[in-house]
Amino acid sequence: xxxxxxxxxxxxxxxxxxxxxxxxxxxxxxxxxxxxxxxxxxxxxxxxxxxxxxxxxxxxxxxxxxxxxxxxxxxxxxxxxxxxxxxxxxxxxxxxxxxxxxxxxxxxxxxxxxxxxxxxxxxxxxxxxxxxxxxxxxxxxxxxxxxxxxxxxxxxxxxxxxxxxxxxxxxxxxxxxxxxxxxxxxxxxxxxxxxxxxxxxxxxxxxxxxxxxxxxxxxxxxxxxxxxxxxxxxxxxxxxxxxxxxxxxxxxxxxxxxxxxxxxxxxxxxxxxxxxxxxxxxxxx
Amino acid sequence: xxxxxxxxxxxxxxxxxxxxxxxxxxxxxxxxxxxxxxxxxxxxxxxxxxxxxxxxxxxxxxxxxxxxxxxxxxxxxxxxxxxxxxxxxxxxxxxxxxxxxxxxxxxxxxxxxxxxxxxxxxxxxxxxxxxxxxxxxxxxxxxxxxxxxxxxxxxxxxxxxxxxxxxxxxxxxxxxxxxxxxxxxxxxxxxxxxxxxxxxxxxxxxxxxxxxxx
Numbered sequence: 060x061x062x063x064x065x066x067x068x069x070x071x072x073x074x075x076x077x078x079x080x081x082x083x084x085x086x087x088x089x090x091x092x093x094x095x096x097x098x099x100x101x102x103x104x105x106x107x108x109x110x111x112x113x114x115x116x117x118x119x120x121x122x123x124x125x126x127x128x129x130x131x132x133x134x135x136x137x138x139x140x141x142x143x144x145x146x147x148x149x150x151x152x153x154x155x156x157x158x159x160x161x162x163x164x165x166x167x168x169x170x171x172x173x174x175x176x177x178x179x180x181x182x183x184x185x186x187x188x189x190x191x192x193x194x195x196x197x198x199x200x201x202x203x204x205x206x207x208x209x210x211x212x213x214x215x216x217x218x219x220x221x222x223x224x225x226x227x228x229x230x231x232x233x234x235x236x237x238x239x240x241x242x243x244x245x246x247x248x249x250x251x252x253x254x255x256x257x258x259x260x261x262x263x264x265x266x267x268x269x270x271x272x273x274x275x276x277x278x279x280x281x282x283x284x285x286x287x288x289x290x291x292x293x294x295x296x297x298x299x300x301x302x303x304x305x306x307x308x309x310x311x312x313x314x315x316x317x318x319x320x321x322x323x324x325x326x327x328x329x330x331x332x333x334x335x336x337x338x339x340x341x342x343x344x
Numbered sequence: 345x346x347x348x349x350x351x352x353x354x355x356x357x358x359x360x361x362x363x364x365x366x367x368x369x370x371x372x373x374x375x376x377x378x379x380x381x382x383x384x385x386x387x388x389x390x391x392x393x394x395x396x397x398x399x400x401x402x403x404x405x406x407x408x409x410x411x412x413x414x415x416x417x418x419x420x421x422x423x424x425x426x427x428x429x430x431x432x433x434x435x436x437x438x439x440x441x442x443x444x445x446x447x448x449x450x451x452x453x454x455x456x457x458x459x460x461x462x463x464x465x466x467x468x469x470x471x472x473x474x475x476x477x478x479x480x481x482x483x484x485x486x487x488x489x490x491x492x493x494x495x496x497x498x499x500x501x502x503x504x505x506x507x508x509x510x511x512x513x514x515x516x517x518x519x520x521x522x523x524x525x526x527x528x529x530x531x532x533x534x535x536x537x538x539x540x541x542x543x544x545x546x547x548x549x550x551x552x553x554x555x556x557x558x
Contacts, residue, residue: 114424151424152440153432176427179395180417180469183427206428209467234430237486238493240464242429257486279486280435289439294489295432 104165164305
């Protein structure tokens with residue numbers, strides 16, 4: 060029971076805060092000044108597990124290196140989605156591109172691939188949900204989702220999964236739509252939603268004070284790993300998203316204690332348009 | 345109006361409408377090609393029954409033979425665009441050996457670069473619009489991406505109209521061969537003008553008198 064917990068333990072979830080229980084939620088975090096250096100300097104992504112939910116990732120790509128694990132989701136004989144080891148790799152190139160961006164930014168993170176594309180458009184909604192559910196259950200630190208659905212029938216389940224990830228300290232990073240359509244999960248406030256900016260700096264990102272899109276990351280003219288061991292140059296929010304995932308992996312590797320809420324706060328404080336490249340922006344003394 | 349009368353009236357609007365919507369799609373890809381100064385532009389329609397993407401409209405006379413050919417619905421860049429519902433622009437695709445091989449087999453043309461955008465209408469993904477080989481420029485702009493999105497929106501509306509028209513036509517045809525004849529006659533009448541139309545109407549009115557025993 061929570062009341063029996065040691066003072067330094069913080070059992071989750073905490074449903075209420077009884078009188079005198081302040082020690083249970085006291086955070087030892089010392090944020091003397093949230094700067095880019097505090098958040099990112101020396102970070103490599105080490106110890107952080109990142110899952111790319113996409114078209115698969117090409118094994119042995121020179122810009123990606125070792126993949127810690129890969130699964131593919133398909134519809135089984137009983138009509139239900141099944142998750143199995145991925146033997147095919149990338150069926151398009153896009154997942155490889157996303158993995159390459161994350162690897163370049165966070166070279167020591169552990170990369171996983173969950174392929175949710177390639178088994179036909181029919182059934183792609185349940186496959187997407189099953190892939191995300193699998194990734195959330197694995198407790199990855201960061202899930203990159205350069206995908207969305209416009210089907211309202213999936214919105215509630217996606218919302219639940221996004222919230223489950225949020226409460227389990229999994230950062231779900233999702234591509235925003237730059238088209239006038241309702242789509243998910245990027246619109247949910249429990250995810251980090253990403254649009255593109257035109258700057259050539261992979262570490263530059265901007266906080267958007269006019270949501271629903273929360274952050275803008277590099278998404279224009281990006282050099283990317285692609286299938287066949289090569290590279291291409293491409294543009295799209297779907298490439299801005301892994302930039303934000305890579306940055307999240309860096310912050311997470313240096314500050315693993317951060318919850319998704321705290322991580323979002325840090326990202327806002329170190330964003331380029333919030334003066335993040337100057338010292339002592341967040342906690343100026 | 346009786347149910348059959350209503351059907352005939354609907355039929356007059358439906359017969360030939362899909363051809364008009366196909367022309368609209370063709371016009372959209374022609375304009376997209378011109379605006380982006382591109383080599384090619386195509387619209388793919390998602391065929392739900394076959395779970396495939398079908399070339400529905402292609403810009404340029406010499407490419408019309410491609411209309412009707414099919415691609416997998418969820419692999420390759422066009423499939424990724426449909427399933428992910430995300431637009432993307434790739435500049436140097438010739439370095440992708442798989443894409444080059446697959447696309448060459450299907451179309452005989454391997455693009456160096458492409459813009460690919462999903463066609464979304466309400467909550468449905470209806471297909472994909474692609475613009476191939478626009479001139480390479482240093483620095484792609486997000487304004488171009490927005491322009492592509494506007495074209496996609498227009499194409500999605502046209503695609504939705506085309507699908508509605510085809511469904512209505514199929515419903516009429518499966519509703520009985522008799523009503524399909526009436527539909528064709530109504531559509532033919534709709535095409536006539538001036539004296540021809542007057543003569544045809546008088547003939548039909550005489551036929552109506554005979555059929556109704558007036």
